[in-house]
Every structure is written in structure tokens, then in C-alpha cells.
Amino acid sequence: EAGVAQSPRYKIIEKRQSVAFWCNPISGHATLYWYQQILGQGPKLLIQFQNNGVVDDSQLPKDRFSAERLKGVDSTLKIQPAKLEDSAVYLCASSSRRPNTGELFFGEGSRLTVL
Amino acid sequence: AQKITQTQPGMFVQEKEAVTLDCTYDTSDQSYGLFWYKQPSSGEMIFLIYQGSYDEQNATEGRYSLNFQKARKSANLVISASQLGDSAMYFCAMRAIQGAQKLVFGQGTRLTINP
Numbered sequence: 396e397a398g399v400a401q402s403p404r405y406k407i408i409e410k411r412q413s414v415a416f417w418c419n420p421i422s423g424h425a426t427l428y429w430y431q432q433i434l435g436q437g438p439k440l441l442i443q444f445q446n447n448g449v450v451d452d453s454q455l456p457k458d459r460f461s462a463e464r465l466k467g468v469d470s471t472l473k474i475q476p477a478k479l480e481d482s483a484v485y486l487c488a489s490s491s492r493r494p495n496t497g498e499l500f501f502g503e504g505s506r507l508t509v510l
Numbered sequence: 511a512q513k514i515t516q517t518q519p520g521m522f523v524q525e526k527e528a529v530t531l532d533c534t535y536d537t538s539d540q541s542y543g544l545f546w547y548k549q550p551s552s553g554e555m556i557f558l559i560y561q562g563s564y565d566e567q568n569a570t571e572g573r574y575s576l577n578f579q580k581a582r583k584s585a586n587l588v589i590s591a592s593q594l595g596d597s598a599m600y601f602c603a604m605r606a607i608q609g610a611q612k613l614v615f616g617q618g619t620r621l622t623i624n625p
Contacts, residue, residue, distance in 0.1 A: 428612070428613070436617060436618070437514075437601050437603075437615035437616050437617050437618050438555070438601070438615050439615070440612045440613070440614070443612055450612075451612050484553060486555065488555070498545060498557040498560060499555075499557070499613055500557070501547075501554055501555035502554070503552070503553055503554050504553045504554070506553075
């Protein structure tokens, strides 16, 4: 079974530029998550999708971050314009079932450096 | 709101010794799940073990066991017979069973196994 795929793995941009990250979850997984992990900290949830609907985006900085999940499969996370404090690893994860024991499966992450 | 606290920024252990990583949590939910993830230097998040709040027995997975003390709101991870490959960041996390079920992470503990 293929894991969660993310691209690009690394991205370096200057502040005020835009960037987009792509995620392909495990086949059949209805729930998709984007987490932001700043160096030395635990991951922080940005947005959670159930199929193609948003379940939780309470910590997404909506003035600069946007995310979509087309047809309930792939997802794209966009940052525009980027700030220095957006430098982080962006982790995508998916889970297969609603009940409590469904662990999240994570991709390898996309590391963003904003100069 | 849910909160996870990991008070050990770093731990150093000799190979083959057992190690306990501390985790305390706070939640108003009656039903919840507790997770431990391992994050090697390569960056991926690897699921280790799960404990449900109503599980009567402590969870075990190979060399990993979870010391669950509900009254104290603690969910410590015990790794027996540590190996050099256990060197990594370890994150404790929790999610409610009802509702949006987002996974909330602690700050992490960096474990270093010395030969």
C-alpha cells in the first residue's frame, strides 16, 4: 500500500512570494490533515478535511493560507504572501476511519524556508 | 480544549536500558485516545502505540508500552531494551473520540541512545 505522498520536499522562497504544497493521501482515506511543524515544536493542525469538506480550520491564518481538497482525494496548501515565520515543515496526514483508534499516517513533509 | 505536556526536552540513555518518556494531558472530554509518535531525523512521523481512555489494560506493542494513569492524566511511554535506532524525537498526542477528532501534539522529547 502506497503511503501519503507530498511534494515538493524542499522549497526556498523570499518573503512575500507564494508557494504551494501538494498531498496525495492513502487511497480510500476520507480524512486529510495539514499540520505545520516549526523547528523544535510539535505539529500544529492547520486544517482538517473530511472527504472534500472542511471540518476544522480554526488555526489556519486565512489571510495568507488557503487549502482545498479537490474531489475528496488530493489536496493543495497555498501560502500567499509568505512571511519569515512561515518557515516550517508542512506535514500532510490521512486517516481511514472515524472511530477513535484510527491513527494518522503522515507523509515525509515539505520543508519551507522563507528568506 | 485539549493540551499535551511533555516536560523532558531531552533524554540520554545507554543502549539496552529501559527509558520512560513523560506525558501529561488535560481535556474535558470523557472519551479520548492517546497516541505516541516517533520522528527520526528524516522527518516522517511513525505511529507507535495507542491507548483509549476506557481501555482497562495498558497498551503494549513490542518493546513499547504505555503506562496509562487516568486519575493522574498521564500517559508515559516506556521503551524496553533501547536500541541505537530509537534515537529520535518522540511526540505524545491525543484526540477526542467524538467531534472533529483533531490530533493535538505535545512539544516532544528528543531521545538519544548512547552506545
